[in-house]
Amino acid sequence: MQRKQTRVLNIGAVGIGGDNPVRVQSMCNTDTRDVIATVTQINQLAEAGCEIVRLAVPDDKAAAVLKDIREQSPVPLIADIHFDYRLALDAVEAGFEGLRINPGNIGDEQKVDIVVRAAMANNVPIRIGVNGGSLEKDLLRQFGGPTPEAMVESGLRHVAMLEKRGFYDTKISLKTSSVLNTVAAYRLMSEKVDYPLHIGITEAGTLVRGAVKSAVGLGLLLSEGIGDTMRVSLTHDPVAEIGVAYEILRSLGLRERGPEIISCPTCGRTEIKLIELAEKVEEALRGVEEVFTVAVMGCVVNGPGEAREADIGIAGGRDLGIIFRKGEVVRKVKGNENLLPEFMKEINMFLEERRK
Incomplete structure (x- = not known):
């Protein structure tokens, strides 16, 4: 796939647009007035791979x-x-x-002037964020609702206010809870401007529903080369958004971070608590940045063969497990209670070898 070449701008030391990778960002759900809780969550997001964090600033x-x-x-x-x-x-x-701010919503022309001058003087980009649930009333009347065309027109209005003042360090987002309307809006905007686009499906829902809707919508856009930064919006711990985002990027061959974990869906031959084992392996490897493939399989008969391309894997059976690398068995583990600790020992040895 070929990324659309957009303008390059910098959020601090993080470059976006142009040939920069698609950046992963999220938003704290803490009370910003609580410094300790907010900084703690920012650090958690950063450790998970988040590159830009947004904070709500509701009051003085x-x-x-x-x-x-x-x-x-x-x-x-x-x-x-x-x-x-x-x-x-x-x-x-x-x-x-x-800043994430819509210039048309902050007051008169003089107030817009003041904010733009401050942003320009400090090299602070502005993201214009259009949301289908809060479009201007005249646009809703003109287009018959929060259509993709109405969203794009709203975004262009705010862009014009910045361009009028000579400001071009702008990023745009166009979000609704409708996957198809969001995709259509971004496609339209991508044809009209070369500003970087921040993509996301807003109010996507809880962990599973939100991940699915985000994967479909963002996957479509990214596969067409649209999108410079992204957020997977989930009604969940924001840290979970980062993992989903990287899996979307990994599946499209755009970026990789951390291990890819493959596991079988279980069947009647499964004789271990495979779901629990796979989840614990995933949790144990959450902070690892190295890229490699881990397999967690439920059948010692077919497991190594089915996961032959995995760098390292485990397959469990009745009171017995086998650990393998690239399909070759390296050792056996007795006792299902020993599967996880022994497998983690083997993974740590594997990583130590790779780091030498």
Whole structure:
């Protein structure tokens, strides 16, 4: 697939657009006024591979602690601002690397001027975020609802306000909970502008539903070369969003991070608690960045053969498991209670060998 060449801009030290990789970002769900909880979650997201984190800034109390949070964050931060232009100025002054703000929603022309000047002076990009649930009333009347065309028109209005002031460090998002409408909106916008696009399916739902909707929608867009940054929006721990995002990118051959874990769906021949084992292996490897393939199989008869291409794997049977590398058995493990600890020992040995 061929990525569309968009403008390059920087969120702090993280480049987006152009030939930069598709960047993975998320948003804290903590109360921003709680510095400890927010910094803790930012660190958790960063450890999982998140490259840009967005924070809600709802009021002056949240704005007052932004500098403290910024000083402790290992990744660039974006302030999410609605209506109050002063909060945007506070975020810029605190050192935040990006703003998510719609210029048409923060007041009169003079207030827009002030925010744009501050962003330009501090090299702070602005993301225009169009949401199908909050479109301008005249556009809803004109287009008969929150259609893809209405969303694109709304985005272009905000873009025009920035371009009028000579500001071009802009990123655009167009989100609805409808996969097909979101995809259509991004396709239209991609034809009209060369600004970087932040893609996502908003309000996608809980872990499974949200992951499926995001995989379908973002997968379609990314396969067409559309998308410079992405967020998988889940009603769940934000850290889970990062894993889903990287699996989407991995499946399309765009980016890889951490081990790929393959496991069989279980069947009548399964004689171990395979689901539990696979989940524990996945959890144990969550912080590993090296790229390799791990297989967790439920049948000692067919497991090694079916997972022959895996770098390392385990297959369990009745009170017996076998550990294999590239389909070749390296040792046997007696007792199902020993499968996980022995397998993790073998994985650690495997990683130590690779790191030498």
